[in-house]
Amino acid sequence: MLAHAPPFHRTTVMQPLTSKQRAHLRKLAHRLKPVVIIGNDGVTDAVVRAVADALNTRELLKVKALETAPGSIREAADALAAAIPGAQVAQTIGRTAVLYRPDPEKPEIVLPRASG
Numbered sequence: 001m002l003a004h005a006p007p008f009h010r011t012t013v014m015q016p017l018t019s020k021q022r023a024h025l026r027k028l029a030h031r032l033k034p035v036v037i038i039g040n041d042g043v044t045d046a047v048v049r050a051v052a053d054a055l056n057t058r059e060l061l062k063v064k065a066l067e068t069a070p071g072s073i074r075e076a077a078d079a080l081a082a083a084i085p086g087a088q089v090a091q092t093i094g095r096t097a098v099l100y101r102p103d104p105e106k107p108e109i110v111l112p113r114a115s116g
Contacts, residue, residue, distance in 0.1 A: 017088055021111045025060060025090035029098040034064035042070045043079045052084045055101045059109050065095045073097050
């Protein structure tokens with residue numbers, strides 16, 4: 001169903017976000033407007049490419065699913081995160097998801113340290 005997203009040049013495996021890091025990202029995302037809209041066809045190759053391209057120019061973005069989009073926003077966000085290397089779901093609420101992927105060379109968002 002989904003084609004491969006454009007390559008993400010990262011050599012280390014991303015650790016899952018902690019609750020403190022997700023809270024920090026939610027705070028930063030509060031003012032953002034959705035960049036990509038998921039329509040009637042759900043998470044398609046075009047949607048994956050659009051989100052991957054958007055994550056090439058920013059580290060944090062909102063994705064909105066229309067009421068007519070199939071499945072839940074959580075399913076769509078998880079599908080996008082699985083299809084885009086390095087992407088993680090920071091939040092889903094209502095019909096909106098927040099996705100995060102740090103810039104591999106110059107991260108702009110500094111996450112709180114993971115304890116442990």
